[in-house]
Amino acid sequence: MNATTTDAVPAIELRGVTQRFRTPSGGVHTALHDLDMTVAPGEFCAVVGPTGCGKSTTLSLISGLKAASAGRTLLHGEPVTSLDRRVGFMFQTDAAFPWRTVLDNVAAGPRFRGVSRRDAVAGARDWLRRVGLSGFEDRLPHQLSGGMRKRVALAQTLINEPEILLMDEPFSALDVQTRQIVQDELLGLWELTRPAVVFVTHDLEEAIALADKVVVLTVGPGTVKDTFTIDLPRPRRVQEIRFDARFVALYERIWTSLRDEVRLAYARSAGADPGAPTKDATPSPATATTATGFSAPSEPATTPSDDAEVH
Amino acid sequence: MSELATAPAEVPADEPSEAELLRAARSRRRLRGLLVLCVQFVLVALVLGGWQLGASRGVLDSFTYGSPSGVVGQLRTWFEHGTASGSIWHNIAVTMQETVLGFVIGVVAGVVLGVALGRVRALAEVMAPFIKAGNAVPRVVLGSMFIIWFGLGPSGKVALAVVLVFFSVFFNAFQGTREVDGNLIDNARVLGASEWQVTCRVVVPSAMTWIVASLHAAFGFALIGAIVGEVLGAQAGLGQLIQQAQGQFNADGVYAGILVIAVLALAAEFLITRFERRVLRWRPTALSGSTGL
Numbered sequence: 001m002n003a004t005t006t007d008a009v010p011a012i013e014l015r016g017v018t019q020r021f022r023t024p025s026g027g028v029h030t031a032l033h034d035l036d037m038t039v040a041p042g043e044f045c046a047v048v049g050p051t052g053c054g055k056s057t058t059l060s061l062i063s064g065l066k067a068a069s070a071g072r073t074l075l076h077g078e079p080v081t082s083l084d085r086r087v088g089f090m091f092q093t094d095a096a097f098p099w100r101t102v103l104d105n106v107a108a109g110p111r112f113r114g115v116s117r118r119d120a121v122a123g124a125r126d127w128l129r130r131v132g133l134s135g136f137e138d139r140l141p142h143q144l145s146g147g148m149r150k151r152v153a154l155a156q157t158l159i160n161e162p163e164i165l166l167m168d169e170p171f172s173a174l175d176v177q178t179r180q181i182v183q184d185e186l187l188g189l190w191e192l193t194r195p196a197v198v199f200v201t202h203d204l205e206e207a208i209a210l211a212d213k214v215v216v217l218t219v220g221p222g223t224v225k226d227t228f229t230i231d232l233p234r235p236r237r238v239q240e241i242r243f244d245a246r247f248v249a250l251y252e253r254i255w256t257s258l259r260d261e262v263r264l265a266y267a268r269s270a271g272a273d274p275g276a277p278t279k280d281a282t283p284s285p286a287t288a289t290t291a292t293g294f295s296a297p298s299e300p301a302t303t304p305s306d307d308a309e310v311h
Numbered sequence: 312m313s314e315l316a317t318a319p320a321e322v323p324a325d326e327p328s329e330a331e332l333l334r335a336a337r338s339r340r341r342l343r344g345l346l347v348l349c350v351q352f353v354l355v356a357l358v359l360g361g362w363q364l365g366a367s368r369g370v371l372d373s374f375t376y377g378s379p380s381g382v383v384g385q386l387r388t389w390f391e392h393g394t395a396s397g398s399i400w401h402n403i404a405v406t407m408q409e410t411v412l413g414f415v416i417g418v419v420a421g422v423v424l425g426v427a428l429g430r431v432r433a434l435a436e437v438m439a440p441f442i443k444a445g446n447a448v449p450r451v452v453l454g455s456m457f458i459i460w461f462g463l464g465p466s467g468k469v470a471l472a473v474v475l476v477f478f479s480v481f482f483n484a485f486q487g488t489r490e491v492d493g494n495l496i497d498n499a500r501v502l503g504a505s506e507w508q509v510t511c512r513v514v515v516p517s518a519m520t521w522i523v524a525s526l527h528a529a530f531g532f533a534l535i536g537a538i539v540g541e542v543l544g545a546q547a548g549l550g551q552l553i554q555q556a557q558g559q560f561n562a563d564g565v566y567a568g569i570l571v572i573a574v575l576a577l578a579a580e581f582l583i584t585r586f587e588r589r590v591l592r593w594r595p596t597a598l599s600g601s602t603g604l
Contacts, residue, residue, distance in 0.1 A: 065497055083500055095498035099516045099593040112503040112512075142595040160502065 009077040011164055011196035012039040012062055017071035018221075019057050031057040033221035035071070039213075041163070042194040046207035048258060049217030050265030055200040056092070058222070059166045062198060063089050075164060085113075088162030088195070092169045096141040096152050102128065103137035105152055109160040127155040130189065147178040151185065158189060165195040169202065183210060183238040191235065204258060208250055209238045216257050219265045226257045377562035385567040395555060396547045399571075405548040406537050407575065409465045413472020414533035421477045421529075422515075422522055425484025429518070430510055435485075442481070450474050454536075454543045463544050472536030476529045480522065487521025488514055520594065523587045530579050538572065 019032040031054040039045045049055050060066040061073050064083045073080040075087070096105045106124035111117065128134055131151040141149055150171060157165065171179045187210060190197065201207050207214045208230055216226045232246055241247050327335075359379050365371035366378030373381060389399040396402060428435040428442075453474055457467035491514050499513045541550025549568050556564025 063501060065500070085503060087501060089498070089501040091494050091498060093494055095492075095494045097495060097499075097513065097516070099519075108499070108504075108512075109502040112499065112505075112508055140593050142593075156498075156502070 008040065010038040010074075011041040011043070011076060012037070012198065013072075013074040013077075014038070014058070014061070015072040015074070017058075017061060017068045017073060019054065019061065019066070020069045030221040032061075032068075033223050035217075035223050037215060037224055039164075039196045039198060041076075041196050043213060044190065044197045044199065044211045045213045045215060046199045046201060046211035047215045047217060048201060048204055048207045048254075049222060050219050050258075050262045051202065051269065052265065053217045053220045053261070054222030055202075055217060056168050058217075059089065059168050059198060059200055062164070063087050063166055065089075084164075085160075086163040088157040088160055088165045090153050090157050090165070090167045090170045092172060094141065094149055094153070096149060096156065098141050100140075101137065102133060102139050102141065102144070102152050105141065106155045106159055109156060113160070123159055124155070127159045130192075131155045131185065145178075146174050147182055150174065150182050154182075154186065154189060158193065161193055162195050165190075165197045167197065167199045169200055171206070172201070172203070179206070180238050186210070187234075187236060187238070204251060204254060205242060208232075208247060208254065209236065209241050214254055216254065216261070219261045219268070225261065226254075228254050228257075373562075374560070375562060377566050381563035382566045382570065385561070385563040386570070389552075389567065394552055396551060402547050402549055402552055403571065403575070405465065406534075406541065406550065406572075409468040409537040409540070409548070410472060410530075410533045410579075412465075413469045413536050414476055414530055416469070417473040417476025417533065418480050418526065418529060420473070421480030421525075422484045424477075425481045425522075426488050426510065426515060426518065429485045429488025430514060446478050446482075450478075451535075451539055454540050457540065458544050463546050465548075468537045468540030468545070468548070471540045472533040475532035475536040479529045479532055480525045483521045483525035484518060487518030490521070491517040519590055523590055526583050526587070527580065530583060531576065534572065534576055534579075 014035055014037040017032055017035045018030065020028050020030045023029045035054075035058065037045075037058075047055050047058065057066070061068050062075070062080070064080045064087070075084055096102075097108065100108065103121060103124050106127055107117075107120040110120035110123055115123070125134075125137065128137060131154055133148060133151055133155070136144065136148065141152065144152065153170070171182055174182060183206065197211075199207070199210060204214075211230050214228045214230060215224055216228070217223065218225045228250065230250060232241060232244065232250075362371065362376075363379045366373040366376065366381075371378075393399060394402060428438055450471070454467070454471045457470045461467035461470060495513050495517060496509055499509050504512065537548070538550035538553075541548035542554045545551040545554075549572055553565055553568035556562075556568060
């Protein structure tokens with residue numbers, strides 16, 4: 001808000017950030033336009049917005065995985081130039097290394113950072129205990145359920161004790177019941193180390209239940225439309241807080257703000273708005289890579305294992 | 312399981328228990344395996360028996376086409392009395408040495424270059440035309456060049472095997488590197504991995520699926536390289552034995568040589584499949600399909 005005069009340095013500060021990239025079809029797509037946002041240390045900030053409004057791009061900029069086209073990104077007052085060691089990132093899809101056991105996956109962060117194997121494994125065991133996965137150390141990721149994989153990802157990220165935790169729709173792939181359980185677990189773990197969190201989601205209920213502050217982005221090019229403070233008391237129980245009268249009131253207020261953007265986004269993706277700039281339904285800069293032009297080699301055979309023929 | 316219980320067609324009024332269903336499925340599968348084995352045996356018997364019969368009846372000229380008994384006799388001679396160029400074991404050792412050496416060097420070179428070009432875009436752009444040009448050369452003719460360079464010793468055969476192996480492994484390693492899930496790389500980088508660590512700990516394990524898939528073909532190529540090199544000119548080796556037999560119009564000798572090579576190739580294939588199983592244990596699906604191919 002009044003960023004230039006706050007006494008405490010915000011953990012995350014985005015100032016006039018604009019992000020453009022080339023679309024595979026050769027055009028230029030503006031994902032974010034003149035975005036201003038601050039997150040205080042220890043604050044849980046949820047970002048909601050319609051599909052394709054640049055929510056994920058925002059996280060890429062904060063993490064340093066991508067550089068902004070214009071504007072400034074500051075972490076604790078210092079500009080982001082490359083990946084920052086204080087940042088943890090939990091991805092939307094499973095990003096655990098499938099060839100490593102659960103234990104080795106969680107120990108990966110400290111190992112990459114030069115911690116001895118013994119200490120890294122000890123730390124990983126400790127974190128697996130905290131996320132309730134003791135006894136699953138030797139399993140491979142694909143042998144776990146979706147909820148368990150999310151907990152592995154949480155442990156993998158939190159073991160580095162990030163001061164800034166970025167989460168990109170981390171629970172969107174889970175069923176509703178599992179999601180609520182994992183959300184509660186997330187809040188419990190967050191209380192332990194209290195990092196500043198930017199939690200991107202399209203689920204407004206999730207945003208309100210978890211966050212101290214909800215930022216609504218406009219339809220792409222994304223910019224901040226409204227910011228709402230969530231003054232629900234902590235500790236919260238995600239399953240129950242949804243029935244709280246204050247929760248319902250907040251939901252209605254924020255939904256009023258979000259609704260127009262969602263409708264606009266829907267109309268655009270349905271092709272009903274010719275005034276919209278050329279953009280793909282789900283713009284992703286990763287697909288802009290072009291082939292180098294080698295012929296395709298023989299693909300590894302991925303036939304499913306023989307299953308029992310029981311009829 | 313619910314599907315089993317609700318399939319109404321064959322299930323009689325008293326539903327069979329789960330154990331019974333499993334047992335029935337297992338015995339059906341065993342029966343099927345037995346049947347396949349029988350048919351395979353009959354096929355072999357038909358071909359070999361027909362060949363032998365044709366040769367002994369004079370329908371097939373045994374001078375031109377040989378005969379199974381002739382091949383067995385030739386093999387016995389080789390294993391009991393040796394060959395013109397030393398004992399058969401010596402010849403096998405020479406060929407295998409060339410093959411394995413060519414295979415190892417080719418695989419290492421292919422993987423290193425494939426991963427490097429897959430990771431470093433600029434390098435790939437610079438190298439692409441040269442690699443394509445190299446791949447376009449029919450590599451067997453390089454054998455003649457290597458004989459001029461290295462003489463009749465094993466180095467020329469190793470070189471030919473290396474060239475053949477390299478390309479088949481290179482393209483898979485390159486493609487495998489390009490196909491690595493970007494999320495995994497991003498995750499590793501955020502967790503604190505350096506670019507080198509990303510390559511060693513994420514890219515190579517991830518590309519292993521592709522690399523290992525190429526090893527089956529690559530070993531075959533290594534064997535081809537060694538044998539063709541020997542046929543073109545050598546002092547010892549299985550290719551040279553075949554070449555000799557050909558020079559003497561000894562059809563049985565050619566078949567015997569082929570048979571020994573096939574046995575070696577199958578043994579190598581078995582080892583590679585075991586290696587594959589070991590390396591790709593983490594994969595949720597089995598790799599080489601259930602048809603045994």
